Amino acid sequence: MNILAKLKELESVSRKLDPTPEERKSWREAVSDYSDVFLDNIESIKAYIISEDRGRAIYDTTIGEPKPIKELLDAIAFNVDRPGLNPASGGHLAYIPGGGLFPSALGDYLAAVFNRYAGMFFGSPGAVRMENQLLNWLCQQMGYPETATGNLSSGGSIANMTAICTARDTKNLKSADFHRVVIYTTAQVHHCVHKAINMVGLREAVKRIVPMDEQFRMNVLTLRDQIDADKKAGLLPFMVIGSAGTTDVGAVDPLNDIADICSEHNLWFHVDAAYGGFFIMIEETKDLFKGIERSDSLVIDPHKGLFLPYGTGAVLVRQGQKLFESQHMMASYLQDAYYDVEEVSPADLSPELTKHFRGLRLWLPLQLYGVAPFIAALSEKIWLTRYFYEEIQKIEGFEVGAYPQLSVMTYRFVPKSGDANAFNARLVEEVRNDGRVFLSSTMINGVFYIRLAVLSFRTHLSTIQTCLQVLKEKSEALSQVNN
Numbered sequence: 001m002n003i004l005a006k007l008k009e010l011e012s013v014s015r016k017l018d019p020t021p022e023e024r025k026s027w028r029e030a031v032s033d034y035s036d037v038f039l040d041n042i043e044s045i046k047a048y049i050i051s052e053d054r055g056r057a058i059y060d061t062t063i064g065e066p067k068p069i070k071e072l073l074d075a076i077a078f079n080v081d082r083p084g085l086n087p088a089s090g091g092h093l094a095y096i097p098g099g100g101l102f103p104s105a106l107g108d109y110l111a112a113v114f115n116r117y118a119g120m121f122f123g124s125p126g127a128v129r130m131e132n133q134l135l136n137w138l139c140q141q142m143g144y145p146e147t148a149t150g151n152l153s154s155g156g157s158i159a160n161m162t163a164i165c166t167a168r169d170t171k172n173l174k175s176a177d178f179h180r181v182v183i184y185t186t187a188q189v190h191h192c193v194h195k196a197i198n199m200v201g202l203r204e205a206v207k208r209i210v211p212m213d214e215q216f217r218m219n220v221l222t223l224r225d226q227i228d229a230d231k232k233a234g235l236l237p238f239m240v241i242g243s244a245g246t247t248d249v250g251a252v253d254p255l256n257d258i259a260d261i262c263s264e265h266n267l268w269f270h271v272d273a274a275y276g277g278f279f280i281m282i283e284e285t286k287d288l289f290k291g292i293e294r295s296d297s298l299v300i301d302p303h304k305g306l307f308l309p310y311g312t313g314a315v316l317v318r319q320g321q322k323l324f325e326s327q328h329m330m331a332s333y334l335q336d337a338y339y340d341v342e343e344v345s346p347a348d349l350s351p352e353l354t355k356h357f358r359g360l361r362l363w364l365p366l367q368l369y370g371v372a373p374f375i376a377a378l379s380e381k382i383w384l385t386r387y388f389y390e391e392i393q394k395i396e397g398f399e400v401g402a403y404p405q406l407s408v409m410t411y412r413f414v415p416k417s418g419d420a421n422a423f424n425a426r427l428v429e430e431v432r433n434d435g436r437v438f439l440s441s442t443m444i445n446g447v448f449y450i451r452l453a454v455l456s457f458r459t460h461l462s463t464i465q466t467c468l469q470v471l472k473e474k475s476e477a478l479s480q481v482n483n
């Protein structure tokens with residue numbers, strides 16, 4: 001067979017990768033109908049669904065032969081969208097809840113159809129400008145100066161890694177010194193920070209776990225003493241990592257005091273605001289963030305505080321040039337891409353080259369709604385948490401942890417007899433089995449606490465009332481068994 005005949009034959013099959021207008025329409029409608037049924041019923045779909053099979057039958061839909069969309073959506077519905085946690089539910093009150101704004105889904109759809117190359121200005125100047133516009137807006141919200149820039153990442157973990165890498169490069173740490181380098185955090189810092197420290201090669205660094213006050217905020221007096229002592233001992237104090245909203249209890253470290261100490265000692269100040277950062281935008285909580293604008297870098301997660309679907313975090317660096325110097329690299333095959341560059345590209349500010357055009361999923365909801373509903377929703381989350389804090393104490397047997405600084409708090413049931421930790425572990429399990437709301441727990445100094453984390457845009461007063469009701473029912477039932 002000659003080449004032309006061969007190509008004709010291959011093309012007749014490979015063209016199937018581009019659907020006909022009818023196929024496009026029927027697939028799109030099937031997907032759209034399926035998601036509409038979900039969204040129309042979201043208030044009554046459980047926050048957690050226990051299933052024996054836990055999606056195992058997804059393996060039965062084997063990869064190889066083409067299958068009709070209906071069959072595939074059925075497989076997704078049964079195996080993927082049913083068992084386990086339903087993060088789109090307002091009843092998701094565990095860990096740090098996610099969101100899933102509908103316009104973000106449309107943004108992702110457009111991003112996938114047009115497949116703009118958002119990594120490089122040369123490839124898609126408009127996409128890069130859109131992401132830069134969003135990053136400038138984020139920098140402004142956080143009080144950063146015009147020198148700041150950042151990058152939209154897949155999430156907070158990669159964003160923290162990028163920031164710590166930038167700190168390492170800016171401070172010009174040498175590997176021979178890594179074992180003398182000191183990093184200061186509290187025990188409440190997110191575990192991804194420790195992972196990030198390892199990933200940027202600082203596994204050997206000395207990690208000082210600075211004590212906290214009774215509200216789980218870094219004790220800055222001890223921090224100062226520890227830095228002095230470390231310097232005297234010939235170590236190299238390098239960076240302080242503060243948290244603006246810890247995952248466990250929502251504590252915000254005294255950022256302004258930490259900024260003072262960092263500037264005194266010329267240390268890099270990084271703030272992990274992945275969960276809490278957007279609470280700077282509302283009156284009730286903005287004062288807690290004083291000093292964040294003095295940090296060298298920070299991390300904030302739109303897939304938490306701006307209610308986006310999973311897959312969007314951000315790293316911001318006050319001296320944007322430092323992020324560029326850490327991440328930019330040239331390659332011969334990119335020589336044309338730097339022709340006539342007007343704006344810095346994501347690829348120069350992150351470990352990623354080719355990347356998801358994640359700006360569109362953030363830009364579209366912000367533009368369609370404007371910022372007011374976001375502000376109201378954030379404020380609502382704060383007041384719902386405060387409401388829960390009051391109301392849970394009215395249910396017999398419950399005691400609360402510290403007053404919530406943001407929208408996370410801890411509480412537990414104190415049984416009249418028996419092991420309190422075991423009782424609360426059973427209580428969380430009962431709530432999960434019930435499924436109307438989903439809660440998670442944590443250990444604080446050996447004490448088992450149940451958490452409330454309010455951050456879903458779909459969590460409203462009725463959700464919190466349901467949560468209180470479930471806790472009342474289940475704690476009463478367990479107490480009876482106990483007696």
Ligand SMILES: *Cc1c(COP(=O)(O)O)cnc(C)c1O
Pocket residue numbers: 096154155156157158190192243245246247272273274275276301313
């Ligand atoms: C969620 C969270 C992270 C990790 O972010 P991901 O987006 O899950 O990777 C880091 N720090 C804090 C405080 C968080 O709440």
